[in-house]
Amino acid sequence: xxxxxxxxxxxxxxxxxxxxxxxxxxxxxxxxxxxxxxxxxxxxxxxxxxxxxxxxxxxxxxxxxxxxxxxxxxxxxxxxxxxxxxxxxxxxxxxxxxxxxxxxxxxxxxxxxxxxxxxxxxxxxxxxxxxxxxxxxxxxxxxxxxxxxxxxxxxxxxxxxxxxxxxxxxxxxxxxxxxxxxxxxxxxxxxxxxxxxxxxxxxxxxxxxxxxxxxxxxxxxxxxxxxxxxxxxxxxxxxxxxxxxxxxxxxxxxxxxxxxxxxxxxxxxxxxxxxxxxxxxxxxxxxxxxxxxxxxxxxxxxxxxxxxxxxxxxxxxxxxxxxxxxxxxxxxxxxxxxxxxxxxxxxxxxxxxxxxxxxxxxxxxxxxxxxxxxxxxxxxxxxxxxxxxxxxxxxxxxxxxxxxxxxxxxxxxxxxxxxxxxxxxxxxxxxxxxxxxxxxxxxxxxxxxxxxxxxxxxxxxxxxxxxxxxxxxxxxxxxxxxxxxxxxxxxxxxxxxxxxxxxxxxxxxxxxxxxxxxxxxxxxxxxxxxxxxxxxxxxxxxxxxxxxxxxxxxxxxxxxxxxx
Amino acid sequence: xxxxxxxxxxxxxxxxxxxxxxxxxxxxxxxxxxxxxxxxxxxxxxxxxxxxxxxxxxxxxxxxxxxxxxxxxxxxxxxxxxxxxxxxxxxxxxxxxxxxxxxxxxxxxxxxxxxxxxxxxxxxxxxxxxxxxx
Numbered sequence: 001x002x003x004x005x006x007x008x009x010x011x012x013x014x015x016x017x018x019x020x021x022x023x024x025x026x027x028x029x030x031x032x033x034x035x036x037x038x039x040x041x042x043x044x045x046x047x048x049x050x051x052x053x054x055x056x057x058x059x060x061x062x063x064x065x066x067x068x069x070x071x072x073x074x075x076x077x078x079x080x081x082x083x084x085x086x087x088x089x090x091x092x093x094x095x096x097x098x099x100x101x102x103x104x105x106x107x108x109x110x111x112x113x114x115x116x117x118x119x120x121x122x123x124x125x126x127x128x129x130x131x132x133x134x135x136x137x138x139x140x141x142x143x144x145x146x147x148x149x150x151x152x153x154x155x156x157x158x159x160x161x162x163x164x165x166x167x168x169x170x171x172x173x174x175x176x177x178x179x180x181x182x183x184x185x186x187x188x189x190x191x192x193x194x195x196x197x198x199x200x201x202x203x204x205x206x207x208x209x210x211x212x213x214x215x216x217x218x219x220x221x222x223x224x225x226x227x228x229x230x231x232x233x234x235x236x237x238x239x240x241x242x243x244x245x246x247x248x249x250x251x252x253x254x255x256x257x258x259x260x261x262x263x264x265x266x267x268x269x270x271x272x273x274x275x276x277x278x279x280x281x282x283x284x285x286x287x288x289x290x291x292x293x294x295x296x297x298x299x300x301x302x303x304x305x306x307x308x309x310x311x312x313x314x315x316x317x318x319x320x321x322x323x324x325x326x327x328x329x330x331x332x333x334x335x336x337x338x339x340x341x342x343x344x345x346x347x348x349x350x351x352x353x354x355x356x357x358x359x360x361x362x363x364x365x366x367x368x369x370x371x372x373x374x375x376x377x378x379x380x381x382x383x384x385x386x387x388x389x390x391x392x393x394x395x396x397x398x399x400x401x402x403x404x405x406x407x408x409x410x411x412x413x414x415x416x417x418x419x420x421x422x423x424x425x426x427x428x429x430x431x432x433x434x435x436x437x438x439x440x441x442x443x444x445x446x447x448x449x450x451x452x453x454x455x456x457x458x459x460x461x462x463x464x465x466x467x468x469x470x471x472x473x474x475x476x477x478x479x480x481x482x483x484x485x486x487x488x489x490x491x492x493x494x495x496x497x498x499x500x501x502x503x504x505x506x507x508x509x510x511x512x513x514x515x516x517x518x519x520x521x522x523x524x525x526x527x528x529x530x531x532x533x534x535x536x537x538x539x540x541x542x543x544x545x546x547x548x549x550x551x552x553x554x555x556x557x558x559x560x561x562x563x564x
Numbered sequence: 565x566x567x568x569x570x571x572x573x574x575x576x577x578x579x580x581x582x583x584x585x586x587x588x589x590x591x592x593x594x595x596x597x598x599x600x601x602x603x604x605x606x607x608x609x610x611x612x613x614x615x616x617x618x619x620x621x622x623x624x625x626x627x628x629x630x631x632x633x634x635x636x637x638x639x640x641x642x643x644x645x646x647x648x649x650x651x652x653x654x655x656x657x658x659x660x661x662x663x664x665x666x667x668x669x670x671x672x673x674x675x676x677x678x679x680x681x682x683x684x685x686x687x688x689x690x691x692x693x694x695x696x697x698x
Contacts, residue, residue, distance in 0.1 A: 559617035560664050561608040561632045564671040
């Protein structure tokens with residue numbers, strides 16, 4: 001299990017009393033007094049603990065590897081959320097204690113410190129390029145190594161995960177379709193992105209399977225290997241130690257490893273796609289190692305609340321410079337970088353046009369006070385914008401001193417927010433509402449169509465060599481001599497089929513047999529020949545005349561003879 | 565060596581080596597040797613075997629069951645089975661799409677004393693092939 005203590009400010013040390021309480025499952029913060037805002041956190045913590053128990057049970061009940069991967073992922077996410085919440089509660093508790101003892105924290109009261117507004121952070125269109133080497137294709141003929149990967153994203157105490165994706169060497173990138181949204185983040189946010197991966201297949205054919213499945217498998221193996229497996233099962237069970245087929249850790253299930261991570265901040269926010277560097281975490285020896293190119297592309301946008309929510313509104317009298325007599329009474333709404341002036345308060349319904357709009361951006365200058373006592377009267381402020389060469393000044397008059405004060409406050413806050421959120425305040429960045437997360441669907445094996453069909457041990461060697469020949473066909477003048485061993489027609493059941501001994505020079509024709517062999521090079525067959533397109537079409541399973549024999553891996557190498 | 569009571573002229577089909585007369589029927593009466601019933605030949609092939617190593621087949625993708633050896637004077641030789649014959653059926657059971665072990669089991673059932681085989685010969689196979697090519 002991964003440990004995330006080194007990153008967060010968790011003071012739950014390994015082996016501490018707090019952790020022991022948690023491990024015993026009797027974790028309640030009743031020992032600590034709960035201020036109201038902590039009850040929300042406590043509720044979330046309880047929820048995660050319940051989810052964790054559920055995930056453990058589900059994991060124990062899983063029989064299929066892919067279910068186990070999903071369950072392990074849920075378990076990991078729950079664990080990290082629990083640790084996070086616990087750390088946060090601890091921190092708040094400590095802050096309380098400090099307050100009680102009279103030692104004030106370093107920051108002074110809220111009225112002197114201005115804090116920037118919160119915002120929504122959305123990261124979407126995540127894509128991690130992969131860099132497969134040639135050796136990967138040739139290392140495992142016929143076996144398709146698959147990995148299960150997902151991303152953990154964290155801002156502060158909020159942790160979100162993406163869906164789990166199965167990756168094999170037919171993919172050039174890992175692409176996540178999720179839109180991950182963090183609701184309340186400050187401009188100083190740190191979005192930590194972690195990529196976790198696990199092998200879908202295990203080293204041994206039986207490792208990871210629960211005991212009954214393993215017994216079933218072992219009995220369907222050949223006699224000698226089945227005997228060996230059963231013997232090892234019996235000895236393991238008899239000795240009282242955990243069965244050798246259940247993998248570590250103690251919970252049971254696949255292991256996820258941290259493959260890469262990075263941290264994104266406000267500087268990375270842009271209304272567009274950007275590429276960021278990934279820090280690779282797993283060495284090549286790690287079983288879940290993937291050939292990551294080293295970068296991640298994504299669209300990271302932020303919507304500060306000041307841009308999307310009105311921050312102040314009220315009645316104003318506005319005078320544009322150059323028209324001293326022309327005072328207009330408007331209902332002003334300060335939203336984002338604009339002060340919208342509507343004729344009536346009712347006009348602020350969406351779709352209605354304001355009378356006029358005063359821009360308030362980082363170049364605007366606002367000055368309170370009585371510039372022109374005679375003209376404006378008390379409670380005025382002036383807004384000065386530079387429009388190229390021109391200078392446009394608006395003077396606003398509020399209803400009362402209090403109203404003026406709150407308008408000034410709103411404007412000061414806006415300027416502060418703009419200085420903190422920087423590029424996010426230039427224009428509103430669009431956030432697409434994330435589609436509701438689809439329930440984990442049946443994890444189809446990704447990759448070429450061939451992998452969706454049953455592994456067929458009865459594939460002809462001729463089928464394989466013919467695929468290779470067709471790839472070579474465009475380049476070779478004459479077929480290589482070893483092709484003479486194979487014909488281009490398989491043996492059909494029933495009457496004997498004719499065998500053409502001499503292969504024709506360019507054998508580009510449709511394949512009469514059912515389905516080409518699952519083969520690593522099948523993934524993206526180069527379309528050298530017109531007949532090759534038929535390789536890609538999914539062929540109905542009925543065409544395969546073979547009977548379903550044993551599940552053997554690899555072509556048969558023997559030709560046994562038995563006396564009867 | 566024990567000879568069966570029946571001579572080679574008795575039994576299922578009239579098998580003459582070299583003749584081309586359609587699939588041949590061979591009736592083998594098993595010989596009891598101690599606890600076992602033996603037929604006196606060996607088989608090779610099967611869908612789980614590598615057909616390119618079959619020395620008897622014309623078509624090197626043919627995964628059928630072939631007779632690889634016939635014991636001298638054994639029941640199979642007496643019944644007229646020949647080396648290189650391809651066994652299509654045994655007592656009505658298909659032998660063209662079986663694994664090697666399944667084939668062996670079908671021939672060595674303890675409850676059966678007689679097995680009736682349907683075989684084809686190379687000469688026949690060649691003839692069929694030539695007729696298809698022309």
